[in-house]
Amino acid sequence: MTPDFPLRFPVVALVTSAGGLDALTRVLAPLPADFPAAVLVAQHLDPARTSHLTAILAARTALRVGEAADGDVLVAGAALVVPAGRHLLVTSDARIGLLDTGDLPPARPSADLLLATLAVTCGPRALAVVLTGKGTDAQTGIRAIAHCGGTVFAQDEGTSAHFGMPGAAIGTGLVHAVLPLSGIAAAILEHVARHA
Numbered sequence: 001m002t003p004d005f006p007l008r009f010p011v012v013a014l015v016t017s018a019g020g021l022d023a024l025t026r027v028l029a030p031l032p033a034d035f036p037a038a039v040l041v042a043q044h045l046d047p048a049r050t051s052h053l054t055a056i057l058a059a060r061t062a063l064r065v066g067e068a069a070d071g072d073v074l075v076a077g078a079a080l081v082v083p084a085g086r087h088l089l090v091t092s093d094a095r096i097g098l099l100d101t102g103d104l105p106p107a108r109p110s111a112d113l114l115l116a117t118l119a120v121t122c123g124p125r126a127l128a129v130v131l132t133g134k135g136t137d138a139q140t141g142i143r144a145i146a147h148c149g150g151t152v153f154a155q156d157e158g159t160s161a162h163f164g165m166p167g168a169a170i171g172t173g174l175v176h177a178v179l180p181l182s183g184i185a186a187a188i189l190e191h192v193a194r195h196a
Helices: 020-028 053-056 110-127 139-147 162-169 179-193
Strands: 011-016 039-042 062-068 078-081 084-088 095-099 126-130 151-155 177-179
Touching: 011 020, 011 078, 011 110, 020 039, 020 062, 020 179, 039 053, 039 084, 053 078, 053 162, 078 095, 084 110, 110 139, 126 139, 126 162, 126 179, 139 151, 139 162, 151 179, 162 179, 177 179
Parallel strands: 011 039, 011 126, 039 078, 062 078, 126 151, 151 177
Antiparallel strands: 084 095
16 A cells, blocks of 8 residues: 555544553544544553453444554554554654564653654644553653644543653643543544644
């Protein structure tokens, strides 16, 4: 498949850690099959354990959901899930690049690496959504998103199972909207409708 590059549609990156399965489900479930944006999903996972995240999410949304593979093309209406033990990069030709994580931090997969490469390749068409999670992963990545003209949403403290990641994002002063989990899907749909 030939990538639609330069991208003519938005790319939404959902990044999360602890408590992320429920948050991802509630964000992805309302998105329609003809959603005019590509979606990337990164949740911190233990690479030593088998992950069923892709299959679970595929059963809970109308989007086409698959595990990201090296060289995949970003496609509107499809969600690619970063596999455990890999980092995902968005390359200059709107394809996916996967890197082995090794045995040491950063968090795996790294939200910072994903968001930084998304920022420089997609610019104002990038939307980063920081959901529940421990730690501060994504803080650097959203700085890149904002620097390159993209948009950042973060889940609010009241609906986050763990407020580390969203709180760190909000602390940068670069988040465009702080939203309860119940309002994130609608905000994504509205944002994408404006930018598609």
